[in-house]
Amino acid sequence: MAKVGAPEKLITKDGLRLDGRRLDEPRPVKLEVGILKRADGSAYIEQGRNKILAAVYGPRELHPRHLQKPDTALVRCRYNMSPFSVPERRRPGPDRRTIEISKVAREAFEQAIFAEHYPRAGIDIFIEVLEADAGTRCAGITAASLALADAGIPMKDLVSAIAVGKIDGQVVLDLTGIEDNYGQTDMPVAMMPRRNEITLLQMDGHFTSEEFEQALELAIKGCKILYEKQREALKTKYGGP
Amino acid sequence: MAVFVENRSLVIPGDLIAEGNFKASDGTFQEQDRIYASVLGLVDVGPNKTIRVIPFAGKYMPKINDVVIGKVVDLRFITWIIDINAPYLADLHANEVLDRKVDLTEIDLLRFYDVGDLLISKVIDIDEEKNIRLTTKAPGLGKLHGGRLVKISPVKVPRIIGRSGSMIKLIKDETKCEILASSNGRVWIKGKDSNLENLAIQAILKIEQEAHTTGLTDRIKEMLQKERGEKIG
Amino acid sequence: MADIIAEIKKDYIYSLAEKDMRVDGRSLDQYRPISLETGKMGRAQGSAIVKIGNTQVIVGTKLEIGEPFPDTPNEGVLTVNAELVPLASPTFEPGPPDENAIELARVVDRGIRESDAIKLDNLCLIEGEKVWVTFVDIHVIDHDGNLIDASALGAISALLNTRLPATKVEGKEIVIEEGETVPLPVVQKPVACTFAKINGKLMLDPSLDEEHIMETRVTVTTDADGNIRAMQKGIAGYLTKEELIKAVQIARERSQELRKFL
Numbered sequence: 001m002a003k004v005g006a007p008e009k010l011i012t013k014d015g016l017r018l019d020g021r022r023l024d025e026p027r028p029v030k031l032e033v034g035i036l037k038r039a040d041g042s043a044y045i046e047q048g049r050n051k052i053l054a055a056v057y058g059p060r061e062l063h064p065r066h067l068q069k070p071d072t073a074l075v076r077c078r079y080n081m082s083p084f085s086v087p088e089r090r091r092p093g094p095d096r097r098t099i100e101i102s103k104v105a106r107e108a109f110e111q112a113i114f115a116e117h118y119p120r121a122g123i124d125i126f127i128e129v130l131e132a133d134a135g136t137r138c139a140g141i142t143a144a145s146l147a148l149a150d151a152g153i154p155m156k157d158l159v160s161a162i163a164v165g166k167i168d169g170q171v172v173l174d175l176t177g178i179e180d181n182y183g184q185t186d187m188p189v190a191m192m193p194r195r196n197e198i199t200l201l202q203m204d205g206h207f208t209s210e211e212f213e214q215a216l217e218l219a220i221k222g223c224k225i226l227y228e229k230q231r232e233a234l235k236t237k238y239g240g241p
Numbered sequence: 242m243a244v245f246v247e248n249r250s251l252v253i254p255g256d257l258i259a260e261g262n263f264k265a266s267d268g269t270f271q272e273q274d275r276i277y278a279s280v281l282g283l284v285d286v287g288p289n290k291t292i293r294v295i296p297f298a299g300k301y302m303p304k305i306n307d308v309v310i311g312k313v314v315d316l317r318f319i320t321w322i323i324d325i326n327a328p329y330l331a332d333l334h335a336n337e338v339l340d341r342k343v344d345l346t347e348i349d350l351l352r353f354y355d356v357g358d359l360l361i362s363k364v365i366d367i368d369e370e371k372n373i374r375l376t377t378k379a380p381g382l383g384k385l386h387g388g389r390l391v392k393i394s395p396v397k398v399p400r401i402i403g404r405s406g407s408m409i410k411l412i413k414d415e416t417k418c419e420i421l422a423s424s425n426g427r428v429w430i431k432g433k434d435s436n437l438e439n440l441a442i443q444a445i446l447k448i449e450q451e452a453h454t455t456g457l458t459d460r461i462k463e464m465l466q467k468e469r470g471e472k473i474g
Numbered sequence: 475m476a477d478i479i480a481e482i483k484k485d486y487i488y489s490l491a492e493k494d495m496r497v498d499g500r501s502l503d504q505y506r507p508i509s510l511e512t513g514k515m516g517r518a519q520g521s522a523i524v525k526i527g528n529t530q531v532i533v534g535t536k537l538e539i540g541e542p543f544p545d546t547p548n549e550g551v552l553t554v555n556a557e558l559v560p561l562a563s564p565t566f567e568p569g570p571p572d573e574n575a576i577e578l579a580r581v582v583d584r585g586i587r588e589s590d591a592i593k594l595d596n597l598c599l600i601e602g603e604k605v606w607v608t609f610v611d612i613h614v615i616d617h618d619g620n621l622i623d624a625s626a627l628g629a630i631s632a633l634l635n636t637r638l639p640a641t642k643v644e645g646k647e648i649v650i651e652e653g654e655t656v657p658l659p660v661v662q663k664p665v666a667c668t669f670a671k672i673n674g675k676l677m678l679d680p681s682l683d684e685e686h687i688m689e690t691r692v693t694v695t696t697d698a699d700g701n702i703r704a705m706q707k708g709i710a711g712y713l714t715k716e717e718l719i720k721a722v723q724i725a726r727e728r729s730q731e732l733r734k735f736l
Contacts, residue, residue, distance in 0.1 A: 041298065059300055059328040070370045073328075096576050103573040110710030112254075114270070114279060117302075119371045121328035149254055152299025152396065154279035156270065157255030187705070194255045197712035201692070203705035204588040209722055212702050216715055234253055234281060238297055239453065 006182040010167040017167070019048075019176060024218055026162060026174040026225055031233035033146050039126075041151025043233070045143035048176055049133035054143035055126045056151040062122030073118035077106035079140060081129040101137045108141055108161070108190040108200035114154040123153060134180040135163045138188050141200065142226050146233060158230050159199060161190035162222035164215045166205060171215045173222045185211075189219035193227040196220070248286050252278035258292055268294030283453070297453070301327050301395035301425040303373050307364045310385070310427035311375065313354050319343050321354055323362065326395070326425040329371050333362060337376035359385040359429065361421060388419070388431030391442050393449040395426035400452040401445055408448065408458060415465040416441040440468055484687040491673040497683060498527075503724050505679045510627065510735040512635040520636025520658065524628040527681060528618035530562075533610060533628035535636045535658075539599065539648055540607040550597025550605045554583035556612040556625060563617040577708065579612065582626045584704040585664040585695035586610070591630060593659035599641060599648050606638065608658070619682035622693050622706075626666035627732055633660050634736060664703050665732045667725035668693040671713065676721055678728060692718065694725035698733060702726075 011017055021027070027048030036042035039055035046052075062068050079101040083090045094102075109125065125148070127140035138161035145159040165175040167183035180186050185205030191198045198220075207215060242261025246252060256278045258269065265271040268280040269292055278284070282296040303309065303325065311323035311331060319335040335343045338353060354360060361382050366374040377383045393401065401422045402409050413420050418432035418441045428445055432438040444461055451457055487497055494502055506527030515521035518534035542549060556579035558566045571579070586592065597606040610632065612625045637655035641648050670680035670688035677684055680691070690711025695704040702722060707713060713721075 040300070061328055061330065096580060099573050099576045100580050103577055104707070107708065107710050111712050118328055119369065121371075149281045150298060152280055152282075152296045154268070154270070155254035156277070156279070158253065192255065192712065194257075195712075196714060198707070198714065198718065199710075199712045201705060201707040201713070201718065203702065204584045205703070206588065207702040209700070209702065209726060212722055213719055216718060220715060231253055235251060238251055238281065 007178065010179055010183060011170060011172075017172065017176075018178060021174075023170055023172045024221070026222055027176070029226065029229050031143065031146060031229055033150050033233050033237040039147070039151075041147040041149065041153070043143040043146035043150060045139050047135065047139040047142075047174070049131055050129070050136055050139045051131040052136060052140050052143055053126075053128045053130060054140060054147040055128075056124065056144070056147040056153065057126075058123035058151070059118035059121035059153070060124075062120060067122070068120040071116060071119055073113075073115040073121040073123050075106055075110055075113055075115055075123045075125070077102050077109065077125040077127070077144075079105055079127045079129070079137065081132060081136070085129045085132045104200050104202060105137060105141055105144070108159055109144070109148070111197065111199050112145075112155045112157055112159050112192055113148065114156070117154060132177075134175050134177040134186075135188070137200075138162050138190065141190050142230065146230055149234060150237070157192035157194045157197075158227060159190050160193050160223040160226040160230060161188065161200060162219060162226055163188040164219040164222065166207065166211065166215070171211055171218055173218050185215075187215055187219065189216070189223065191220065191223045193224050244286060244292075246284050249283050251282070252284050252294055253281055254279055258284055258294075259286075262290065264289070264291040266291045266293035268296055296396050298394060299396050301325070303327050303329070303331070303364050303367060303371075303425070305364055305367060307424045308382075309362060309364065309375075309425040310390070310421065310423040310429055311360050311362050311425075313356050313358045313360065315356065316350055316354075319345065319350065321350075323360065323375060325362075325373070325375075326392070326427060327373070329373055331362075331364070331373035331375050333360070333375045333377065337365070337374070337378055340378075354384060359390060361385055361423070361429075385421075385429055388429050389438050389442065391428045391430065391445055393426050393428060393445065395424065397449045397452045398422055398424055398426060398428075400457070401428060401448050403458065408461065411458065411462060412441050412444050412465065415462070415469060416444070440465065443468070483683055487684060487687055488673045491675045491677070494675065496677065498681065500679075502675060503678045503728060505623075505728070505731065506681070508627075508732065508735060510631055512631055518632075519638070520632045520634070522628045522631035522635060524624045524631065526620055526624045526627075526679060528616060529620055529624050529682075530614075530616035531621065531624040531628045532613045532615055533625065533632040534613070535632050536609040536611070537636070537638060537658075538607045538609070539604055542598065542602065542605040546594070547602035548598045548605075549594040550592070551607040552583070552587060552592060552594065552610070553607065554579045554586065554610045554612070554629065556582070556614065558614050558617070558621075562614045566614075566617070577706075578614075578621055578625055581622055581666070581693055581695075581704065581706045582610075582612065582629050584706075585626050585666055586629060586633070589662045589664040589695070589697045589703040591660055591662040591664055592633065593661055596659040597638075600643060600646065603646075604648055608633070608636070617682065619685045620668050620679050622668045623666050623679060623732070626664070626695065627735065630660070630663055630665070631736055633658060634663075636660075663698045663733050663736050664695050665729040666693050666695045666704075667721075667729050667732075669721050669724070671711065671717065676717060676724070678724060692721050694722050696726050696729045700726045
């Protein structure tokens with residue numbers, strides 16, 4: 001089903017994508033750590049046209065009290081898009097999509113955080129999308145992971161995330177908005193790269209089982225590229241070798 | 242048995258620090274005989290093979306015997322509720338304040354500690370759910386009168402104190418202020434005049450800012466002596 | 475008290491898992507007994523009652539004439555909703571859908587949408603102005619685990635059972651021809667297969683006891699040709715690459731059994 005306004009091809013005849021990238025090449029990424037004053041930890045990511053802020057508060061006293069868990073901290077996550085982040089103004093506040101993304105993003109971190117060190121407390125992760133061009137949940141997770149480290153929250157590993165997909169029948173890394181809209185498949189993946197543990201995986205569209213395996217392999221490779229950039233960003237902020 | 246990173250080098254959560262017969266301490270976690278960093282910070286391999294990571298950031302987590310500066314936020318029946326700058330409020334029971342039996346018909350507990358008062362207190366108990374109990378019944382504990390309070394990152398407090406108290410002694414000597422640096426990131430300062438208090442605060446904030454640099458003691462000394470010359474003459 | 479029981483069960487389920495066994499005697503890749511009835515809801519345009527073990531879900535469809543989305547002016551609209559009604563479980567609370575209900579609806583929605591199960595371009599009445607809007611409402615009435623597979627099976631079944639009123643276009647008006655109906659154009663049969671990971675083992679179709687102690691969860695939605703159309707990892711925990719590949723493989727095989735009910 002061709003959609004209105006679809007470009008004729010998403011991959012040119014020399015095997016490059018509309019923005020000139022190779023199929024397995026992520027968009028340019030810029031990461032900065034510790035950019036907000038009040039938050040306990042914060043980070044900012046630009047990935048292609050995506051511009052996303054992440055902040056962490058906690059561990060802190062959790063209200064309302066009935067949410068407190070006697071043996072562990074409650075990890076909460078709020079993924080939010082600003083009204084001006086997308087072409088048409090978005091109505092402020094949560095919708096079904098952002099509620100689901102908040103849930104799976106939180107679940108991507110629950111495995112990593114040593115929440116049991118902080119019974120009854122709360123750890124809050126906020127992801128604010130300022131400008132969106134596909135892959136915002138993954139970029140948001142990549143940034144939030146740095147915000148958690150910046151807040152001094154103990155973790156098993158960083159969490160790195162990137163989407164893979166299929167455009168013009170080919171498996172590619174890190175879809176742009178156009179590729180997501182007119183491509184066949186989108187599969188966001190988050191993982192703890194040093195442990196090879198996948199903590200978020202969603203997929204919609206069309207993959208054969210061979211394509212799925214190829215895509216998963218590419219997503220893991222992509223997460224590891226992001227991981228190196230996360231390390232660099234932390235070292236830039238805190239110095240050291 | 243091997244240590245994979247240099248002592249004092251920067252590690253990131255998940256980094257493998259060492260393998261073999263080591264003791265995993267603060268800021269690390271252990272899987273089989275491997276020790277990994279759990280927080281962002283600097284590796285410190287201690288004399289008895291204890292490995293810890295000195296964090297760059299993080300909230301204050303109380304430990305038994307910590308001396309903390311708390312702020313009274315409430316009085317519930319015969320227990321004061323104290324904000325100790327942790328993820329948990331702490332309890333200060335009247336039995337840990339007064340020597341006699343408490344009869345509420347006879348005494349008004351707010352006469353002892355009122356909401357808003359600053360207390361220097363000691364952590365005496367922490368249970369599994371992190372319910373924290375304090376006492377002020379020992380020499381040196383109790384209400385703080387006057388003075389100024391500075392909040393800094395709790396992980397920077399050891400730097401304010403310095404090796405065997407050298408840094409804080411330097412500031413005390415140069416500013417003639419009374420200074421209490423408590424492990425929960427609160428520093429209380431009381432001096433002869435506000436200029437000297439300001440100078441002490443300036444030094445403390447500079448240490449917090451530059452905590453992970455070397456040669457800090459000399460720079461602080463220089464700064465204190467220079468400023469003192471200018472401000473106080 | 476409840477926690478103690480959960481702990482005992484956890485030990486038991488774990489130790490069985492080591493031997494590739496389950497509490498109710500199933501193999502790791504086996505569904506509980508499944509039953510499916512369609513067309514029982516007289517006021518709905520299509521409906522299905524699905525039972526997987528003790529889990530019970532009713533799905534009803536409703537059709538309304540509405541406006542298309544601006545970016546798809548010649549396509550009908552599909553809306554999937556799920557309600558976890560309090561009669562289905564002591565843990566379900568009244569009120570607006572929580573994140574679990576929203577996730578359930580969206581996982582089912584993606585399976586149908588991404589497999590192009592409904593020919594939405596056949597549901598356009600007047601381009602850019604009037605189209606059929608298909609509402610799929612999932613009503614969970616007994617929660618004993620694996621709501622996703624039961625809901626997905628119920629949803630596609632209800633859609634296959636849905637009759638669309640016949641219409642004529644007269645100028646700018648849509649005239650419904652009373653009493654005459656045609657089947658909703660459903661051309662694909664997406665089926666969801668959900669696994670719980672317990673003690674490192676993947677268990678198909680987790681029961682509620684298994685869900686309580688699972689380390690993580692993953693759903694694979696396939697079409698009749700064995701292609702993957704949607705996936706969702708749920709709750710905390712992690713999966714390895716090998717586990718995911720295995721889940722996909724089992725889902726491609728076992729989904730054929732579910733499809734026989736359609």
